[in-house]
Amino acid sequence: MPTQQEIQLLNETLFEQLDTPGMQKQAIDAVNDFTRTKMREDGFYRRIMPPLTITNDELDRQVDTDKPVKIVDKEPDSPAAVSLPFSTLPINFYIRGPRYRVMFDRIVSPRAVKDVDELRTYVMDIRQVLSDNMIKDMLAEEDGKFMAAINAVLPTAGAPAVGSGEVQYEEIYGGITRETLVDALKIMPRTPSHFEVETCLVNNLTIKELLKFGRDEMGGDFSQDIIKNGWAETNFLNCRWIVTIKTGLVPTDSLFMFASPKFIGKNYELEPTTMYIRREAYMLEYFAYETTGGSFGHTNGLARVDFK
Amino acid sequence: MAAPDLPFEHAVDIKKGWFDMASLDYSAKLGTVGYTLPRGRVVHLEHVAGKEVFLPGVRATDVAIFLLNGANDADVANDGTTASGKFVQQAISPSGKLSGVVATGGYEIDSTEFDSTRTYVAGDLLTAHLGASSSDAATGGVLTNASVTQFVTPVVGVVSSGKHTNHNGVSTLSFWSVWLPGAVPG
Numbered sequence: 298m299p300t301q302q303e304i305q306l307l308n309e310t311l312f313e314q315l316d317t318p319g320m321q322k323q324a325i326d327a328v329n330d331f332t333r334t335k336m337r338e339d340g341f342y343r344r345i346m347p348p349l350t351i352t353n354d355e356l357d358r359q360v361d362t363d364k365p366v367k368i369v370d371k372e373p374d375s376p377a378a379v380s381l382p383f384s385t386l387p388i389n390f391y392i393r394g395p396r397y398r399v400m401f402d403r404i405v406s407p408r409a410v411k412d413v414d415e416l417r418t419y420v421m422d423i424r425q426v427l428s429d430n431m432i433k434d435m436l437a438e439e440d441g442k443f444m445a446a447i448n449a450v451l452p453t454a455g456a457p458a459v460g461s462g463e464v465q466y467e468e469i470y471g472g473i474t475r476e477t478l479v480d481a482l483k484i485m486p487r488t489p490s491h492f493e494v495e496t497c498l499v500n501n502l503t504i505k506e507l508l509k510f511g512r513d514e515m516g517g518d519f520s521q522d523i524i525k526n527g528w529a530e531t532n533f534l535n536c537r538w539i540v541t542i543k544t545g546l547v548p549t550d551s552l553f554m555f556a557s558p559k560f561i562g563k564n565y566e567l568e569p570t571t572m573y574i575r576r577e578a579y580m581l582e583y584f585a586y587e588t589t590g591g592s593f594g595h596t597n598g599l600a601r602v603d604f605k
Numbered sequence: 606m607a608a609p610d611l612p613f614e615h616a617v618d619i620k621k622g623w624f625d626m627a628s629l630d631y632s633a634k635l636g637t638v639g640y641t642l643p644r645g646r647v648v649h650l651e652h653v654a655g656k657e658v659f660l661p662g663v664r665a666t667d668v669a670i671f672l673l674n675g676a677n678d679a680d681v682a683n684d685g686t687t688a689s690g691k692f693v694q695q696a697i698s699p700s701g702k703l704s705g706v707v708a709t710g711g712y713e714i715d716s717t718e719f720d721s722t723r724t725y726v727a728g729d730l731l732t733a734h735l736g737a738s739s740s741d742a743a744t745g746g747v748l749t750n751a752s753v754t755q756f757v758t759p760v761v762g763v764v765s766s767g768k769h770t771n772h773n774g775v776s777t778l779s780f781w782s783v784w785l786p787g788a789v790p791g
Binding site for chain 1: 609611612681685691699
């Protein structure tokens with residue numbers, strides 16, 4: 298935690314960089330370091346599907362648009378092997394590999410405008426103030442798009458998913474118990490892909506149901522630890538558990554399950570989070586932006602349970 | 606396979622007034638429209654089920670928005686199923702939002718989306734008809750000077766240099782954006 302003197306020094310340094318012609322880039326870099334770290338820590342989309350940096354050379358040019366597009370190959374299905382008697386030849390199948398497209402758009406924060414003389418009166422770390430609200434907005438937008446895509450794949454409890462033909466969104470009655478949790482983990486392996494759940498996503502209210510587990514349900518000292526210290530992100534049921542406070546996106550008593558990202562799709566980062574800062578006379582303006590693209594190429598690695 | 610679309614086949618060029626950080630543009634998702642809305646069409650903002658959406662054309666007092674993106678643009682949509690319903694992908698991005706410039710801004714616009722059978726002269730008032738069903742594909746949000754009565758029909762623009770063939774060989778109409786509310790829908 299920097300001291301107040303250090304914070305004022307940081308603010309002065311930022312102003313000096315903004316005042317010096319050609320130094321805007323350095324001021325931007327100073328904020329960028331912080332921005333990227335927060336983004337990785339806080340957005341659950343990025344923790345479930347870590348962003349992959351993509352360069353111009355890796356984009357796939359299209360005839361009908363000059364906008365960035367990436368085409369990703371999918372593992373093809375193949376006919377099953379069969380047993381045959383002697384003197385019989387195998388059937389032919391022509392190789393056709395499916396592909397899917399990842400398209401990109403930009404996420405921008407609102408553009409803030411402020412008179413620099415009013416900023417001089419702050420004694421907090423101004424770089425953090427400048428970026429915090431914007432990061433929150435961008436994280437919410439990223440996570441919101443991610444959840445909207447999941448809800449599009451798994452729109453209704455009990456309905457078979459388009460990709461697998463299996464029910465991947467179920468309602469399980471009996472509340473959150475050791476039995477119902479284990480039943481939830483059976484949904485994904487039931488699909489033809491047989492994936493196992495790698496990551497579980499719940500909100501901060503749902504996770505508290507697990508605090509109620511006794512020693513007989515949770516297992517020995519682990520039960521004692523969480524009742525004493527609360528839930529910390531940990532492996533449980535051989536899954537990584539992510540807890541979010543975004544209850545508007547992840548409803549209470551719902552559990553979202555994900556296979557390894559390599560079985561789900563791609564999350565590309567074409568332009569990393571960048572803070573644009575410009576000072577004109579005494580007016581300062583700034584906003585953050587990023588260009589990302591993501592698609593689920595295969596949905597058998599997604600599952601959801603609503604505990605009733 | 607659908608015929609490819611050229612980036613300039615349906616488009617608006619903003620000849621004056623954009624791009625600038627202070628430009629008046631607006632973004633929203635598209636409402637229920639029974640056809641693929643191309644770039645350049647005129648839309649208005651409407652609240653449907655509590656959400657802001659764009660719909661083609663203008664009602665009496667709607668402010669026109671000239672679309673910079675089409676409904677099928679690569680930064681708008683990435684449809685994920687085949688015609689028979691087979692899964693290809695589910696887009697996480699783009700989000701489905703389209704963007705356009707708002708008629709109250711000071712723009713001179715060159716648009717491919719107008720009734721090219723009409724004659725246009727400088728000063729003609731333009732409107733854009735409503736229409737979101739599949740039968741409206743040719744007219745929904747398309748600019749026209751037909752039957753436009755000042756203070757009765759909502760006006761979305763005034764013709765500047767008029768109809769011409771642009772450098773891409775596409776017929777376009779140049780006009781200034783305005784907002785003059787009417788008494789009846791466009």
